[in-house]
Amino acid sequence: MTQHVKIPQDRIGVLIGENGETLRRIEREAEVSLDVDSENGAVAVEKTGDPIRGLNGPDIVRAIGRGFRPDDALSLLDDDMRMFDTIDIGRAARNDNDLRRKKGRLIGENGRTRELIEELTGASVVIYGSTFGVIGGPTEVEIARSAAEMILDGAPHGAVYSFLERKRAEELKNQGMEYHEYHG
Numbered sequence: 001m002t003q004h005v006k007i008p009q010d011r012i013g014v015l016i017g018e019n020g021e022t023l024r025r026i027e028r029e030a031e032v033s034l035d036v037d038s039e040n041g042a043v044a045v046e047k048t049g050d051p052i053r054g055l056n057g058p059d060i061v062r063a064i065g066r067g068f069r070p071d072d073a074l075s076l077l078d079d080d081m082r083m084f085d086t087i088d089i090g091r092a093a094r095n096d097n098d099l100r101r102k103k104g105r106l107i108g109e110n111g112r113t114r115e116l117i118e119e120l121t122g123a124s125v126v127i128y129g130s131t132f133g134v135i136g137g138p139t140e141v142e143i144a145r146s147a148a149e150m151i152l153d154g155a156p157h158g159a160v161y162s163f164l165e166r167k168r169a170e171e172l173k174n175q176g177m178e179y180h181e182y183h184g
Contacts, residue, residue: 002046003058007065008129012038015064022070029077032057041065053077059084063135067128072135075124085141090130092152103127105151113157117144120164143167 007015016023016036023034031049034057036042043061047054056076063073063084076082089106093099106127107114118125121144123136134144143164150160 002044005043005045005058005061005065007041007043007061009041011065011067012036012041014070015043015061017070025070026057026060026074029074030054030057030060034061052080062086063133066131066133067126068124068133068135072124072126075135079137081137082135083138083141084133084135085145086134087132087145087148087152088130089127089132089152093130099130102152103130105157106132106148108157113151113160116161116164117147120161120168121147139171 014022015026015034016038017025023036026032027034027048031047031053033046033048035044035046045057045061047057059076060073063076064070066086073084076084089102090099093102105113108116114125114127117123121136121140123134123140123144125144126133132148134141134148136144147160147164150163151157
């Protein structure tokens with residue numbers, strides 16, 4: 001069965017890679033066949049091997065289309081529990097200025113907010129176009145998504161960082177480790 005995914009024009013080159021290397025790597029590792037229409041960004045994804053690995057094919061293509069590096073997108077194959085999720089920032093914005101402001105809040109000064117979300121959840125996070133994308137395990141994705149939604153709803157960054165540190169401490173405690181907050 002073939003699934004169709006549409007990605008932005010400016011991400012087609014990343015999907016294909018130098019001399020088609022990335023495309024072939026995705027086909028090999030995800031056991032799919034990709035047919036890319038570089039005119040309109042349509043990608044047909046067809047399973048060729050293991051149907052379970054092939055299920056990740058469309059999400060790998062979508063993740064690259066949403067700004068993830070191919071290595072991060074391919075990490076979806078590392079573990080059955082890894083997942084890809086997005087938040088449409090545009091839906092939360094009233095207009096283009098509001099969209100820019102909300103994206104800026106998610107990214108933070110010099111990218112610090114995005115980095116902290118990654119560091120404290122363990123997930124990979126990308127803000128691209130009008131979307132917030134996240135790849136990780138279910139708990140990592142859920143916490144990163146909650147933090148992004150808090151920021152989009154106007155919560156102060158400090159409150160979001162505290163939420164992330166609390167969740168991180170809970171997670172480490174559940175794994176039998178202690179977490180000591182850094183006050184820098």
